[in-house]
Amino acid sequence: xxKWNLIVDVxxxxxxxxxxxxxxxxxxxxxxxxxxxxxxKHGHKWINIQRKERGQTPMIDVAFLPVxxxxxxxxxxxxxxxxxxxxxxxxxxVIIDPEKAxxxxxxxxxxxxxxxxxxxxxxxxQHWIFDAHLLDDGWKEPRAVTVCSAGALEAVKxxxxxxxxxxxxxxLEHLKPEAGTKPRIWxxxxxxxxxxxxxxxxxxxxxxTVDCVPGAAVTLxxxxxxxxxxxxxxxxxxxxDGLEADRGQYRVEIKAEGHPPKSLDVTLGDSVYLGEIRx
Ligand code: SF4
Ligand code: SF4
Numbered sequence: 001x002x003k004w005n006l007i008v009d010v011x012x013x014x015x016x017x018x019x020x021x022x023x024x025x026x027x028x029x030x031x032x033x034x035x036x037x038x039x040x041k042h043g044h045k046w047i048n049i050q051r052k053e054r055g056q057t058p059m060i061d062v063a064f065l066p067v068x069x070x071x072x073x074x075x076x077x078x079x080x081x082x083x084x085x086x087x088x089x090x091x092x093x094v095i096i097d098p099e100k101a102x103x104x105x106x107x108x109x110x111x112x113x114x115x116x117x118x119x120x121x122x123x124x125x126q127h128w129i130f131d132a133h134l135l136d137d138g139w140k141e142p143r144a145v146t147v148c149s150a151g152a153l154e155a156v157k158x159x160x161x162x163x164x165x166x167x168x169x170x171x172l173e174h175l176k177p178e179a180g181t182k183p184r185i186w187x188x189x190x191x192x193x194x195x196x197x198x199x200x201x202x203x204x205x206x207x208x209t210v211d212c213v214p215g216a217a218v219t220l221x222x223x224x225x226x227x228x229x230x231x232x233x234x235x236x237x238x239x240x241d242g243l244e245a246d247r248g249q250y251r252v253e254i255k256a257e258g259h260p261p262k263s264l265d266v267t268l269g270d271s272v273y274l275g276e277i278r279x
Contacts, residue, residue: 003092004071004130004184005156005163006145007172011189012152013049013064019144019153020047023128026143035133037098037122044117046128047144052193054271059199059239063192066152068128068144069094069115070175070183080110091157092184093130101125112179191242198266199239200274202232202254212236213279216256222248232256245269254279 023046027039039046050065071094072078078086078094085100086107096116101107107125108116116125131142141155156163163186166172172186198220202213218238220228232238243250245268252274253263259279266272 001090002157002159003090003163004135005092005158006071006130006142006185007154007156007188008066008185009152009154009188010063010065010192012150013066014150014152015049015051015064016150017049018147018149019066020045020049022143022147023047026131026134031098032133034097035095036126036129037119037124039126040119040121044119044126046115046117046126048114050193054192054197055199056273059201059237059273061192065187065190065193067113067115067175068185069111069130070113070181070185071130072181072183074180074182076110076112076179076181077107077116081107089132091135093132093135094127095129095132096125096127098122098124098126112176112181194245195242196245196268196271197239197241197243198250198252198268198272198274199237200252200264201276202236202238202256202279203276204256204259204279210278213256213259216254216259216279218255219253221251221253243268245271 028041029038031038047066047068050067052063054061071092075094078088082104083100085104086096088094101124103123104125105118108118116127119126145153145155167186170188172188173190174183202216203210204213213236214232214234216232218230219226220240228240230238248268250266250268251263255261256279262279264274
């Protein structure tokens with residue numbers, strides 16, 4: 001049976017907020033009985049673009065992470081709901097019934113992704129419904145996907161085996177896999193948000209001046225085992241990305257013809273730029 005999935009490419013999201021605005025436009029002032037009550041004009045972020053800055057000047061980057069209801073197959077909100085207020089549709093979409101869920105504020109805390117928002121005026125929990133009301137009306141994808149000109153969002157309707165194959169071949173990941181909720185939202189290039197890098201710039205004295213050193217061999221080791229290697233670019237820069245930010249101990253070793261080797265020990269938490277390294 002085909003079910004909906006959403007692939008979010010973190011590397012492509014520019015934080016343009018068009019998906020956020022499209023969702024507001026769809027739901028502020030509009031009620032869709034059986035799907036969602038009106039969204040409040042202020043305060044709710046059913047699609048929430050989070051921001052992560054990594055590194056230090058001049059080696060710095062910023063990534064944006066769209067977070068919305070993950071339409072989990074093993075959803076805590078479904079289990080914690082009373083009166084069958086939250087249901088899983090056959091196409092994979094999770095719906096919070098705006099009538100049955102009245103007063104069930106505990107559903108906000110039930111969601112490990114912070115994707116349920118409390119509507120104070122109506123006393124109901126609310127979330128991004130994957131535009132189920134539009135899909136049921138013949139739309140081919142949610143409005144958020146339609147407006148994302150950066151190519152950061154792709155809605156995919158397929159069977160679970162196909163989706164698993166695609167996830168494996170493209171390295172798609174889930175947010176908070178430790179929560180065990182089996183989300184239907186998949187993230188590409190998530191390392192831009194949840195992993196760290198070690199980078200630096202290699203330079204050497206040349207007479208009275210200092211030049212960058214392109215083409216130097218740089219290796220990265222952990223527990224005396226080499227885990228990556230690279231060469232410096234034309235500016236003498238190198239970067240090892242996608243590293244676990246777990247306070248691990250790393251050693252960076254630099255070798256360039258005509259210069260003595262150099263090594264540096266690094267304890268990696270957040271991303272680190274080692275600065276200009278003179279060899
Ligand atoms: S529309 Fe696309 S690029 Fe813009 S914020 Fe949303 S996901 Fe990111
Ligand atoms: S992300 Fe939260 S609200 Fe959405 S299905 Fe999962 S537990 Fe429920």
